[in-house]
Amino acid sequence: MAHPATVIDGEEIARIVDAHSALEGPLLPMLHALQEAFGHVPAQAHAPICDALNITRAELHGVITFYHDFREKPAGRHVLKICRAEACQSVGGAAVADALLAKLGLEWHGTTSDGAVTIEPVYCLGMCACGPAAMVDDRVVGRVDAAKLEKLLAEVGA
């Protein structure tokens, strides 16, 4: 999930907006594609999106902020999501998450000071029979404990 694109390329934005604007219900696929390319939805993309879809800036802001997935600023180089839902709680997920946050000195959604990893809550990864569950970028891990999380963090360089 490392995003080298620190420079926001206006042509790339235009290309992505253009590639999605003919879809039925184009906005979510467009925002996902922008975030895929830049690691977040860059502010420079707002005007081109509004122009292409004939929506107001307020409408766009409403959509971006409604969904947990969309970021207005880039996350850390990797994102570790830890499940907070009931099935993972029943096998001690909350304690595992709390211990990790305490160890890293972070709150939920916080990023380590070296920018390596952002820790986020997630409500269910569909690993409800093998919790507690976590996801590093797109890789799901089951039955996590302190040691397993430590290993995962080491793998992503945090």
Place this chain on the structure above:
Amino acid sequence: MKVYVPMDSAAKALGAEDVVDALRAAAPEAEIVRTGSRGMIWLEPLVEVELDGVRLGFGPAEPSDVPGILDGSSAKALGPVEDLDWMKRQTRLTFARVGVIDPLSLSDYQAHGGLTGLRRALAMTGQEIVDEVKASGLRGRGGAGFPTGIKWQTVHDADAPQKYIVCNADEGDSATFADRMLMEGDPFTLIEGMAIAGIGVGATKGYVYLRSEYPDAIAVLSRAVEIARAEGLLGGDVLGSGRAFNMEIRKGAGAYVCGEETSLLNSLEGKRGVVRSKPPLPALEGFLGRPTVVNNVISLATVPVIFEKGAQFYADFGLGRSRGTVTLQIAGNVAQGGLFETAFGISLGEVVNDLGGGTASGRPVKAVQVGGPLGAYMPVSKFDTPLGYEEFDTAGGLIGHAGLTVFDDTTDMLGMARFAMEFCAVESCGKCTPCRIGAVRGVETIDRIAQGDADALPLLTDLCETMKDGSLCALGGFTPFPVMSALTHFPDDFARLKEAAE
């Protein structure tokens, strides 16, 4: 030598890829087939070696087990997988192929009965297709249990230039993974079901709204759609019938409330996932204001077997008005968790103690939450309740999508009630006041109870009544189920703290 290893994300989360690497290194000549999961999650990664046409299981496999698996001497040998108690006791209709076939092989799919249902449907009129679904008694498996055939009839009868099939794959509830397993393990079933729905009601376009938390399911289903297009199963001329149906996968963006059908439709349109008032029904004014069938993954994926074997065959399973099979998802603190498909009517206690083998921690069961975060906590005293829509309703619960989360006796039920309100506050779409404000007040009120304020108890009950009666959708309307069931069945957890404070 043929070896089967699941590529289901639960198996991968438990180390299936490392086992595959070890197998490739130890037996480069072996043919490794990736499958879905059989649903015995406590045995994952479950490796199967085919010997004389019989698939022998080994699990839970680790890389160090590979030599023993290859020469048959492993202590993790389970014998023929089909003969395992868990498999033999099931009626696998919707999940018949999951864990058996290569999910992305259309020829494998057809060799196991795939496309038979669609071929039969293509010879029928739209009304005949709708009638078949009605006769099967199929009810929405996403939670609400609305008769699928009646929904289809409404869309069939609507007159519009464009109609849609929308598959709700926003499986956000804790304790549910049937949709995920189906999409990862047998995606063509869902595609076939959607095609039958489209042909039946006259919709030429379908969307699967799939949550972003399921990257593996997105990858597998997307690939399956590409294959289906290339092979003529989707497109302008479905299997040479002259009838059109095509579909797209759309990724959600992490909002739980988008599992509610009207919120999902708004999200699909690119708007905030805010709930719509009903009426108008989505069946009449759904996606982009057009008549739309919104069905859950399991509902749609069950349609092919109904057409393959006939409506009566399906309806012959079940209990009362709950016909066919239910895909139990046994989860949480449970010794043997996983997916178990069986006819409606099995009792809650049998599921938890007999199939699940009690808790994973070995401690006594305290409560089972049935139906996800919006379902009631059922105490052990209600374990004789049979799993059926009406039967659970009578017992003060809801079967929902039949996900069950087991909790042991260390669980603090006040904490779980608080979490239900907190979750509702985080995920509320904000449209209606009982949900948006009520959930926040609910957290505060439960905190007062935790600090020993007895006056807050009637307030919580009253608040739950207001949320139940006044909310627009099930998020605000059903959050009172876990809260009130925790309070009613486990009053000690709410009183004990009061004494401590005094």
